[in-house]
Amino acid sequence: MEAYDILQAVESNAQARVLATVIHVEGHAYRKQGAIMLLMANESSLGSISPGCLEADLSAYVPAVWESQKPQMVEYDMRPADDFGWGATIGCGGLIRILLEPVSGELLVNLLAVKASLDRGEAVHLLRTFSDGYSNITYTFCDPDEGAPSDRQVVYASLFTPKPRVIVFGANPDAMPLAQMAASVGFRVVVADWREAFCNVERFPGAETVVAFPEQLVEQLKLNAQDYVIVMSHQFEKDSAFVRGAMESSLRYLGIMGSRDRTEKMLEGLERPDCLHYPVGLKIGSEGPVENAVSIVAELIRMKRGVRTTGEWASSAAMRRDIQSCRLW
Template structure:
């Protein structure tokens, strides 16, 4: 669930609680086959049967609201199974070809819930572990642990699994199975991904706007203050830094995805060297591959040579091959590659693909070892 949806849900929850309304959270905890959304997708249901956010394309919501109203009254959490297959005799028969399990829980002001909601509000890395069958809830945030699961072995397993999941590039919620066969749902929240745009040109504007719509925290850096204005880049952090100031004044984290698009060889050269020397996990260079070669040659003439490990982080030309021409289309191309990179997906057409469409590319590659993928595809 992206950060924009989370903000919408939390704002509605806060407003409802201020009004004295009761509410339940509906969370997808398991998906089998094909479904519209994935594990970790949340929907808020209020005691007046209104809802905020969606778990599907509209096919499940009515059923979920009805079940959630019962949970709001009883206060007893439950996991409800929904069959989405076309041929289901007793199921919903919605034609998606899969099934989903949804956990319904009334929102209560206990310590674990309050910590989890605070982590969601603040965009902090954290996990909430809930057994599919059994009792207890476990909140994990760094070294902090709050709550416990009733089964000590499952508690220890969930704690280790949650921390491992939070350490991945793009942590995703999932139901996992302990060695003893018990299942636990690990919901995760992670800070918003960071996009750094070197260059405040015309084509950087739609990239900034579209990235923010996808939940990115965007920073734009450019020495030209006349271009670097809130009117051109609403919602973005603006850094009017000259190229020679980058090394001392701008530090990039391992969560940063950097795009170099100054349209100026000298500035691009300095920005590329800055990004290579940083911890940024993804470095995209706009323009043809030959231009990237020019930048590396210019750096080499200064005695600056990137290591092979540094160069592995560079994506040039950045973006997926979509035939993009207009700035808005180029932004779609770049963000499409960033999404594929974060989630381990192929970035290829789904046409003809058999099986669950949300399965990660890494899992598909394991099932089909003859398939190869690299950042140059």
């Protein structure tokens, strides 16, 4: 679950009680430093920091942390060789320190401010300065571009970034599993089309919908360098118009569905940026809308994580221009 979803729950759910943040990891761990989860008053939770073996134990701390209105540090050490219980269950054998904070007062105000920043598309560092052990925390913000200050009093800095946006051009039936799957793995999904009967929240629940012709859509969407764009209306002229407009912006990813020959014709005379991928998706032999969605979302996750796969080729713009292909296998 993305941090944004947890912040959204903090804003809308009165049951939110304790924020758990992984602030230190030694050795292997299921989640990295910075992972967060939200523990609720009804013993439920949002997010995770382990495969499920720590959450129940952490929930037992919620009443005391909430009643005291004081943060608490909890440590789980799975490193000892004879600690077969933790080691086998969590599957990491590392040490994890988790900060538990009551979601109230200064923390609540700051979490809501963080969400407001993300809603504006702005990343933010939330800095924690500890005193009296971990019982008192002062919260401040700084610009992520400036980096966290080197002051030794700042024990932990949490970086919050806007939810990455996936824009699907083409509200055909095969876009429905794609939109649903992309949203389920943490993307903010926008479906765009010129046909209002196809592009609506009834067909795409949980996604934003924008209805306009391609030339107007590019302007309305305000595309930016963090956006992932997938073009799949299956109408050549409409796809071409949208692609040409989209390529005027810097993008994180631009994937075009369709045969290579079809896309080559669409791209004639155009400079081909590094973000361009076609045919869209990882090459897994997918067939049909659901498998195609798996292929595409897998490639989006790979791009998001910055992972390069074995056999990846044609990674530079110059090489792609030379071989007239920009598909990453």
